[in-house]
Amino acid sequence: MTSKSKGRPFPLPSEIGPVPGTEGWEDMYPYFTRVQPGDDEIFWFYNSMHFPEPMPAFDAVTAEVPYTAMGANTTRIFAFPATLGVAYRIINGRVYITAHAVTDPAEIERRTEVFNKRAGYYFENWDELYAKWEKKMLALIKEVDSIEVPELGEFDDESAVMEARGIGQNHFAREGYHRCINLFSTMWHHHFEFLMLGYGAYLVFFQFCKKAFPEIPDQTVARMVAGIDILMFQADDKLKELAQLAVDLGVDDMFEDGADPNRVLKALEAAGDKGRKWIDALDKIRHPWFNISVGDGFYHYHRSWDDDRTVPFSAISGFISRIRSGEDILRKTEALRAERKRIAEEYRELLDTEEEKIAFDQMLGLCHRVFPYVEDHKFYCEHWFTTRFYAKMREFGDLLVRVGLLTDREDIFQLNRNEVEDALVDAMLAWAAGSEPLGAEHWRELVARRRDILAKFAAWEAPIAIGPMPEHLEDPAVQMLWGITSETLKSWSLAPDKVNPKELHGFAASPGIVEGIARVVKNVNDIGQVREGDILVSPVTTPSWGPVFPKIKAAVSDIGGTMSHAAIVAREYGMPAVVGTGRATKRIVTGQRLRVDGDNGIVTILD
């Protein structure tokens, strides 16, 4: 993405100074994430879609590992003709990325030959390979759960002797940790195994629709493609079943909007048989259905529904109030499927020629083949596996607390990937030597310092992009993953004085116009604050935000591309949504009156 700049709408990497009071922050992250000489020549954009918040030291692996895997897939495994991988830098805790492309026609041609053969193999055998993929993923989840974090008690297990293991359990502290990281990496490689091909198939259909129907909304294209039985909806359905059960058992009064889930559970336990029955039903679906992160798995503190029940319980209370008002809350999957079919058929009929109709069938057929993967991989990877991964890391945190190196299990996430190993080795040595580990004070100071740095980073307003503005940005990978095109850049680079401060523009994701009161939720952990009838304003809207949709009137987000799943949910609930506004969470404050125009993608602050 190198180019000559014309004017300078964005600052250069070298011009960005440290946030006061965070000096030395660079030590949090590996050396290869730092700004390099020559970076000023390159255009970078802030990947606020995946990394909307500053990166805790350990969580930086959620950038490092996916980018290692994604680029391997595009650059080396499938050899996408013009698409290489992504390079990233961490600046003041934020992840900036640049996409590498092939521009030399001869090289593109050479790569096309390789790509043709390899992509062809996957498409030809898609269903079979995908079935294998699901098995691989379940095995990975099982394996990460099975890793044993050693106790490091007074004596080693008797089995070390009786089974002639011959290896002290301190060895397994490091080995287990390495296995965790390796499994995380394995998962991310599998995550991308089908993904870029899948997104590519979607992009083909998307671009054709835009050419044939210049005014077709992005979301209508998505609607022809979107799955009906996808796993994230099934999770939603489980919550609906629990809501219905609460009503049937007559314990629905306990699910007050905004009530603390732990108090609800206590009240249920105290309610005898009925309450017990409900709790049993919950326990039955917890695995896998509560292994859903309220974020996208990129931050350790985006807890899962199982760790923190605020989100699912809030959804359940929303469903209960709809059941009480006589609504049938079950998704009408047959009707949705029939409607999807009708829409596609009518668009097909509008095409001028038989040739176009056949091409349309081919492209849509390809999308329907790949979409179960595109939509469901997230549940397996970002949610289920990652929830188990963090849970295992917390067990290592417990170990470091036991040996006195950390004060809280969560502190482990303030150490970076290598520092965790150092702390474990300190513990391993001390256990072997029969002494105390040496780093207690060191880690305590470091953890406190880093928490302070992260708080300061959070207040920093990260530039949306840095480096010279490229003249063109027609990168299919960037468009697929982040929804960013030349148009987007142009709107980002508008001088602030040309922007009406009361108005925000974004993608018209779901039609309709409503007015209401804003609820700004910058951190997904605060999603429990959302109340009936609010307009949700958030940095991202990932599928895991789905459960609050029954309660809200409209949704607005900073970031969102054409693949935005939340928009489909918004459409199913028939509420307006505007995504990809850039700065909604910075410009809007909770309590302001808003008008959300989902037809034109405009959000107006009315106060």
Added chain:
Amino acid sequence: MNDAGKKFVSWFADLSLADRPTVGGKSASLGELTRAGILVPPGFAVTTSAFEAFLSCMDPTGEVRREIGALDPADTAEVAAVGERVRRRIRSASVPEDVAALIRDGYRQLSGRGAACPVAVRSSATSEDSESASFAGLQDTYLWTLGEEQLVARVLDCWASLYNSESITYRLRLGLPEDQLAMAVVVQVMVDAECAGVMFTRSPTTGDKSVIVIEGSWGLGSCIVNGEVTPDRYVVNKVTGEVTNRKVSSKAVRHVPDRSGGGVQEQPVEDERCELPSLDDATIGRLWTIARQVEKHYGCPQDIEWAVSATDGEVYLLQSRPETVWSSKDREPRAKPAAKPYDHLIALMSARKNQP
């Protein structure tokens, strides 16, 4: 019915597209849609036979047609002078009594037992020679015509308007022979419109067939057709019915009927209504249904005029004609079938060659 067994007046309800040569495109289309079950204000056509009967009565030797046919379209002064003379001659002649009686009778049927019923009187010229010649807007239209005598006079005015300079020049330039030229007149009950407008079942700006563009404003639709107001504009997804874009304009004037003497007059819109949307979602939904019905009936994109009645709140279709601008453009197919579906992906991924 005259001696030759030809009809001078035909009711919409009895017409279909096949009757185009004798009743003109507008009536034929309205008849077709009436029979298809779409709500169209009732009316009838004064047929081309009526015009022929009139002309042979007024000009038995065919002198008018010969004289017009011999004109040079480049000689605007001569075209204007001859046209003016012919129009005066037509207006001072009278409608043959048998034709006039049928028109009066038709009008009485439209009015029923009530007061004089307001009608729109529109010219509808056709040529046997050219199906594609539209003659659009070249001849006169008279809105809110009241009473039998005014109606008969307006029919005469319509016939005369066939000889205005624009119309004459148009036919001469296309080389359409005068003796194959026919003229029908549409007489249709007028809707006292709360709001009215046009809609296109294919986007006029992009040619997109998957949208319906609706333009609407307060009062009668003539205000929009004449370009005297910037209408509200709604883009509706033809397939899903979702409104994907709405632009509400400031509509300072509207056309309303002149209830004393007939015709329409311009009137300022009350300040508080100027900026209000002229259509609500329910009405947009009804228009969407009508647009889909009409297009499905004809099998090709249509330009439609509509009105929402202030009297009964119904949405009426006033006119529908095939879209011609985009339909006449040839273009390359947007995509061609590939040997294997994934070849489309290979092609897209290797296409990017000029990335700076």
